[in-house]
Amino acid sequence: MKKINIVFYIYQMGAGGAARTLLNIINNLDRDKFSPILVTLNYDGSYEHALKDDVKFIKLDTKRLSRSIFKLAKIIREEKVDIVFSTIPRVNTIAILAKIFSFTKAKNVVREADNLGGTQKENVQLLGFGLMYRLANQIVSLSEGVKNNLVDRYKVPRKSIEVVYNPVDVDNIEQLANKEEDFQHASLFDTDDKIVITAGRLVPQKDQHTMLRAFAKVNEQTPSRLMLLGEGELYEELNELARELHIADRVHFLGFQQNPYVYFRHADLFVLSSKHEGFSHVIAESLATKTPVVSTNCKSGPSEVLDKGKYGLLSPVGDEQKLADNMLTVLQKNPQELQEIKDKGFERATFFHSSKIVRQYEQIFFDVL
Structure with a gap:
């Protein structure tokens, strides 16, 4: 043929x-x-x-x-x-x-x-x-x-x-998530603090402003660090906001990473704060690394990927308090509950x-x- x-x-x-x-x-x-x-x-x-x-x-x-x-x-x-x-x-x-x-x-x-x-x-x-x-x-x-x-x-x-x-290339993601030689910022993850991670361009669509404000509330209750993977036009503006919120020492801009999956695997939580998405590929990829997910319920991808909240918590777009509440809900789970969330998330990733x-x-x- x-x-x-x-x-x-x-x-x-x-x-x-x-x-x-x-x-x-x-x-x-x-x-x-x-x-x-x-x-x-x-x-x-x-x-x-x-x-x-x-x-x-x-x-x-x-x-x-x-x-x-x-x-x-x-x-x-x-x-x-x-x-x-x-x-x-x-x-x-x-x-x-x-x-x-x-x-x-x-x-x-x-x-x-x-x-x-x-x-x-x-x-x-x-x-x-x-x-x-x-x-x-x-x-x-x-x-x-x-x-x-x-x-x-x-x-x-x-x-x-x-x-x-x-x-979602689940098999390849699993391999890359275990590729420790790509984990260039390992020292930042070597802490008893909770690690929250996100990935995406630093642009208005991704609304990292809301994420930073939500993270500031989370950090008040649970000592945490926020890792942002990605580059973009809002870098300086977001840095300034982190300083205004007094969390600059807790927020790390790590730039674009060729292999983000090894970073996801070492995090306690992945967060997406977008105003709109088509599918939100990165959510499914995070689930494939067995990292719990919290996302905004923006049109239209996150709700479909997370099956209306069955596989990850959803919050209204721009609602920093609800986003913070959802982040704390996951970060304060006991180990057994967390493992159940991770296993369910991975199962969902295989759907794609x-x-x-x-x-x-x-x-x-x-x-x-």
């Missing part, structure tokens, strides 16, 4: 959830049936090293999406591509246009990864993306909440959307196992063709 050539197109293989998802799909595709090709703009991405050796990797000689249309179209023609898979609205739009200008029979599969919109300007933009999405052969939503947002704000027909959760989720993607690719 002829292998199906699939181009995976993304801005860059950076440090975000979209890149991790593509990485997991690409690496776990059945090589007897599919031949993956990764195409990015001319940026270096932190996940490039994790690609399997047999993946054809093409970097376009531009850093601007608008200039990549005809370059991608040429690749679609020359590589005899059957499917173009893309994620993130602007990238999806370029991928659809590139397929059109390739003048081939290739099919577009576009993936929507977040609950976008809210302001009038954003909602108008989403209507524009929705018009483009109607030209795709299949739309994939990474959660039911994102699917509802696609219907409500993009005005995309519900019947054209398939929900497929993010694949990459081997299972990637098979769902493969079926979508077959159906599209």
Whole structure:
């Protein structure tokens, strides 16, 4: 049987959830049936090293999406591509246009990864993306909440959307979580204090301001340390807030970590304080390291990943007191109760196992063709 050539197109293989998802799909595709090709703009991405050796990797000689249309179209023609898979609205739009200008029979599969919109300007933009999405052969939503947002704000027909959760490479995470040579800040974890950890870009969406205020309340009752993995524009602002809250000596900004899982494993609690998410990949990854999770109940991922609070406590967005209460509830559990939480969380993580989720993607690719 002829292998199906699939181009995976993304801005860059950076440090975000979209890149991790593509990485997991690409690496776990059945090589007897599919031949993956990764195409990015001319940026270096932190996940490039994790690609399997047999993946054809093409970097376009531009850093601007608008200039990549005809370059991608040429690749679609020359590589005899059957499917173009893309994620993130602007990238999806370029991928659809590139397929059109390739003048081939290739099919577009576009993936929507977040609950976008809210302001009038954003909602108008989403209507524009929705018009483009109607030209795709299949739309994939990474959660039911994102699917509802696609219907409500993009005005995309519900019947054209398939929900497929993010694949979590549980086996690889288990290996990396035990890779102690990557644990560069071990000395900070060598304490009797409780260790609270979070991971994500330091940007408004992640609302680390609320997390810091909640952590300050937690620290008053239970001596703790907060570890933030990630980089971003709010670094100085968050540092200043930590000083104002008199917890600067308790808060550690550790930057981006190539292997966050060994850090998760050594923590007592993982916390997510986001204002919105699509799926919240990092929550599922934390569960895979057997680290308890507390999250905001933002639209739309956390509630689905944690099954409405069955596998981790949820609090309203921006509610520092409730977030602090939930953090204390977990941190003050006895060892037996904690072990039960960890085991249940790991069981939930396997629900999103990459081997299972990637098979769902493969079926979508077959159906599209």
